[in-house]
Amino acid sequence: MIEFDPTRPKWEQIADVIRDRIRSGEYPPRQLVSEVQLEAEFGVARGTVRKATAALREEGLLVTTQGMGSFVAEKPADG
Amino acid sequence: MIEFDPTRPKWEQIADVIRDRIRSGEYPPRQLVSEVQLEAEFGVARGTVRKATAALREEGLLVTTQGMGSFVAEKPADG
DNA sequence: CTTTATTTGTCCGTATGTATG
């Protein structure tokens, strides 16, 4: 369980963690990043998770499809 | 139809009912516990049912397989 | 093999109520 910095939004910190995992290869392309799993792992509510994944989606790091889930993008945007 | 206690979450109360049915033998091992049926029986949304079954799964009372369903475990955990 | 039905898995959008900063 990570330690949240109380001076920054949790959703931002969660997005940071996932971003690192993608950059490092811990989450390879096509890896499922489930909202429900993130809820459990970080101990936060769904709205908080969704803000994090929404941010990563805008960065092009995640591709989300209804009914399937959010996946690490094939070609992670890096600039 | 059961009467929900408004001071406790519905998913918790539904889990309680199913747990009792398993303990009492009303739901024997390998009995299917369908999410759709629970929705209808308790008059709640699917997400609510899924929270209940997820709790029972963690307790070892249910075993779930996608495409098949949730079944009462062969050897219900009793500790 | 194809089709159909059943069931779970996941996300989408919305809403209410509570609480903190």
Added chain:
DNA sequence: ACATACATACGGACAAATAAA
């Protein structure tokens, strides 16, 4: 008033796995 955050709950859509016809 507003943003953040939790917990709960509803209803819907689409995808995947399984099983049976």
